[in-house]
Each structure stands twice: as C-alpha cells, then as structure tokens.
Amino acid sequence: MRIIQIAGFLGSGKTTLLLRLSRSLAEEKGFKVALVVNEIGEIPVDGKVMEESGMKVKDIGGGCICCEVASTFAKTLTQLYRDFSPDVVLVEPTGVALPRQVKLAAAMGSRGAPIEIGPVVVLFDATRPAELLDMELMGRLVTSQLADADIVAVSKVDVVDAAALEAAMVAVKEVIPGAEFIPVSSVTGEGFDVLIERLSADPASEPDREVVGAD
C-alpha cells in the first residue's frame, strides 16, 4: 500500500490536484485509490461522490496528522488496508504540516499494514513565489516543506507565463538546489502524465525508497 503525500502550503492547490490525480490513477493505471484528507480546506472533498467512483475517502480532523492526531492517522491507514486494501493512498496534510513528520506518522501504521512510503509531492504555487519564500513571512515553513519533497510540483501554471514559471523555479532552486520539478495545472491537466508516471513507477527502480511494514 503506497502512501503518496500531496503536501504544500495553504492554498497551493493540494485538494484540486488530489481529486484530479486520484481519478487519473484509477482510470489510467487501474489502481485502487484511497484518499486521506486532514483538514477542511477551501475545496471540500465530497466523499460520497468519490466513493461512487470506487474510491475510499477518510477525513481526519481535530489536529494535524503529523503531531496531535498522528496515531489516528496511523490507525486510519491500518483500517483502510483491512477494509479496502488500496494500492495507493493519497494523503493531503494541512498546509502547515512538515512532510517528514507525516512520513513518520504513516510509518507507525506499518504494524498493521504493509506500508510503502512513496514519493512526497510538495506543491509550490507559481503565482506567488516571492511571498511564499519571504523569510519574514512564511518562507521558513515553505522552505522546510520543499526540503522534504521528492517532487516539487509547481502548481497553477495555467495562470502564469513562461517567464514567471521560470522565475518561480529559479527561486525554489536558490533554497533547494537539487529540487526535481514538475510544472502542473489541475485545470488543464498539464504535467499530469509526467506526474502519474513518476508516482506509479516501480519502487524497485528507486533503490532509496523506504519500504516498511507488516508481513
């Protein structure tokens, strides 16, 4: 059961991407997909609609899955495995969570489920790079989130021009030199082919991928 985090700062486009991505992974790759959402964001996830398309949705409230409700998160993963046995679990943490802590919390579910910690996708909103990386504002948190990314998905590229996209990537590279970028738009679907291939790649081809879990 592969756990894929869709992380990133508040409003970066996590839920919108998660909804489109979950459909693509189910339809194009034939994966059984579950979603775990840790907040009441701008766009609600309509569990009923998603479940009609054969997915399972769990909504965890009452705190952050990387700290206050980490054990609820771990139990939710175990339960999902027992009841639904998904191939992929897409997780949306809150916009202020640190992906490395969410990973640790997910690994706690490995006592009751064979958990593979998949790639961490961190969204970076291409429409406001300067504000996001301003160290007087949210820069420290955003930089910390980006440092945990396996893939930086530069989001909302449908509303920026090529120069602005380039500037956003240059700004991220300055703080995270080795970042792997995929420019994406959840409106047009740009970048989704690349993202889907990257997320569904066989983990055996990525030797540093963490695999933990019950046998």
Ligand SMILES: Nc1nc2c(ncn2[C@@H]2O[C@H](COP(=O)(O)OP(=O)(O)OP(=O)(O)O)[C@@H](O)[C@H]2O)c(=O)[nH]1
């Ligand atoms: N133009 C454009 N707008 C987008 C895209 N993705 C998301 N948005 C918009 O950005 C806003 C925030 O999107 P959400 O998907 O709710 O972002 P989020 O990261 O889940 O937000 P929180 O959960 O509140 O942190 C919404 O108004 C979306 O419609 C995109 O690819 N292109």
Ligand SMILES: [Mg+2]
């Ligand atoms: Mg959201």
